[in-house]
Amino acid sequence: MADIFDVIADRTRRDILQLLLERSRSTAKGTSVSHIVQSLGVSQPTVSKHLKVLRDAGLVSVREEGQHRYYSLQSSPLDEVDDWLMGFFPMDEPVPIALPEPAVHAAEAVGRAAASAKHVVASALRKLPGR
Known part of the structure; x- marks a missing residue:
C-alpha cells in the first residue's frame, strides 16, 4: 500500500x-x-x-x-495524517508532569481532538458566503 x-x-x-x-x-x-x-x-x-x-x-x-x-x-486512513499534523500545533495548556503516563496520553488525545475540531470549524466558517 x-x-x-x-x-x-x-x-x-x-x-x-x-x-x-x-x-x-x-x-x-x-x-x-x-x-x-x-x-x-x-x-x-x-x-x-x-x-x-x-x-x-x-x-x-x-x-x-x-x-x-x-x-x-x-476518512479513517486520514487519522495518520491528522495525528502527524497535530504535533505541529501547540496545546493551549501544557500537561502537568505529575500526571501518570496513561493520563498524559489521554490529555494529549483530548488536546489533539480539540485542535482537530477547531480546524474543522474554522474551515467550515471560511466557506460561508461573505467570508
Whole structure:
C-alpha cells in the first residue's frame, strides 16, 4: 500500500476527496464516476486511475449497482495524517508532569481532538458566503 502522504500529495486526488466529502453530506448512496468527471472537468480515465489509488489506500469505498459504480469517502486512513499534523500545533495548556503516563496520553488525545475540531470549524466558517 502506498504511503498515505504520497496518495494525498496529488492535487486531483485531493479534489476527488473534497468532492466526496461535500457529496457525503447530501447523499448517502455515493458519487458516480460520471459526476466526479463532470464536477472536476477531468477525463474519465484520469478519474478512474486516481480512484484506484484512493481505493487501494482505503480512502474510498465503491458500491457497484449494475454498470454504475458509486464512490464514498472513507476518512479513517486520514487519522495518520491528522495525528502527524497535530504535533505541529501547540496545546493551549501544557500537561502537568505529575500526571501518570496513561493520563498524559489521554490529555494529549483530548488536546489533539480539540485542535482537530477547531480546524474543522474554522474551515467550515471560511466557506460561508461573505467570508
